[in-house]
Amino acid sequence: MRKRKLKLNNKVVSLILGFFVSILLFSSKDFEQIKHFKLQFSNFFSALYKPKAFFNDINYLSSENDSLLNHIKIISEENLNLKQRIRTINDHLNYDKKLDKLIHNFTFTPAKVINHSLTKSTHIFNVNVGTNDGISKKYKAVINYDGNLVGKTWYVSEETTQVHKISDRNFHVYVKTENEVFGQFSFKSGKWGIIESVSKQYEKSLNIGDIFYTTDDSNIYPENIPVAKIIDIQNRRNELELYIKVEIIADLNSLKNIFIVQ
Numbered sequence: 001m002r003k004r005k006l007k008l009n010n011k012v013v014s015l016i017l018g019f020f021v022s023i024l025l026f027s028s029k030d031f032e033q034i035k036h037f038k039l040q041f042s043n044f045f046s047a048l049y050k051p052k053a054f055f056n057d058i059n060y061l062s063s064e065n066d067s068l069l070n071h072i073k074i075i076s077e078e079n080l081n082l083k084q085r086i087r088t089i090n091d092h093l094n095y096d097k098k099l100d101k102l103i104h105n106f107t108f109t110p111a112k113v114i115n116h117s118l119t120k121s122t123h124i125f126n127v128n129v130g131t132n133d134g135i136s137k138k139y140k141a142v143i144n145y146d147g148n149l150v151g152k153t154w155y156v157s158e159e160t161t162q163v164h165k166i167s168d169r170n171f172h173v174y175v176k177t178e179n180e181v182f183g184q185f186s187f188k189s190g191k192w193g194i195i196e197s198v199s200k201q202y203e204k205s206l207n208i209g210d211i212f213y214t215t216d217d218s219n220i221y222p223e224n225i226p227v228a229k230i231i232d233i234q235n236r237r238n239e240l241e242l243y244i245k246v247e248i249i250a251d252l253n254s255l256k257n258i259f260i261v262q
Contacts, residue, residue, distance in 0.1 A: 103147070103222045108259040109135060114160065123151075123168040127258060130159045134262075141214070141221045141261040148250035149173070149227045150258055152220055161260070166227070167191075167252050175212035175227050181205050185212060185227055185246065193228060195244040203235055203242055212246060222261055 111127035129135055135156050142150045142163050151171070154162040164171065167187055175195065176182045181202045183195040195212060210230045214221040228246035236243055 103224060103261065106222050106261050108143075108261060109133065111161070111258055111260060113255050113258065123165040123171075124154065125163050125165065125255065127161050127163060127260075128159070129260070130157045130161055132158045135161055135260060136262055139220045141225060143225060143259050143261060144250045144255065145257055145259070146250070147226065149214065149221070149225045150250050150252065150255065153260060163258070165252055166248060166250070173221060173227065174215045174217050176215050177206065177210050177212055179205055182215065183212070183244070187248075191248050191252075192231065193246055193248065195228075195230075195246055196241065198242045198244055200235055200240070200242055203233065206230060206233055206242070206244065208233065211249070225261075 109129060111129040114126045114128050116125040131137065135153065137156045138153075140153045142152055144150050149166055151163050151165040151168075154164040156162075166173075166185075169187055171187050173185050174182070175185045181198060183198040185193055186196055187193040198206075208230055212227050212229070214223055214225040214227060216223040226249050228248050230244060231247050232243075232245035234243040234245075
């Protein structure tokens, strides 16, 4: 039993001594072979981690690329919106001076169309100005950026205003031509209407393409707002008045901005 214990103790001591010697040799800076071994050992593990580092770099670059593309997309959209705004400004530069030449001694309050009525039978749309912006609750004329008649204000709240479009069968307005032929515009369908109450004696004073303007007989509409142009004139035998078919000048289907005339 003692011999076995001695043999066992000797083995343990030898193992411990070998372990410490190995550590000393491995950590020693004086042995070139050890240095070479440490270098090779380090290179081995570096080679093992290189693919992982490479794929990490690829993933990082891919993420950065996606972020950059998204940023470019946002900048492109902002640039497009800015170009559109500049184009709109250029198209309507000094609009107040241009409109004042057509309609004197009135103010023009610009407004943006918020939405149109959901049903085609209701010819109403809403704009983003109201009494807080100085809009009167009385009926006022509404024109587009080219100065053509769109309709009249209908209901005015503090922040919004409803506009009654000219394309309504209940919409009527007194009109005249440049050579003082008077009548009444009434809407029929689509983009066209008729001019009523024009005597046949004025047939030679009217031509295709002539424009009817608002008169000064209304408390709503200032004089000389373009309303519609003549597309057909008929002298019907059994009628006392001329049949005058006209087309609304304003494009009511693509309205985005309007002016309220006060």
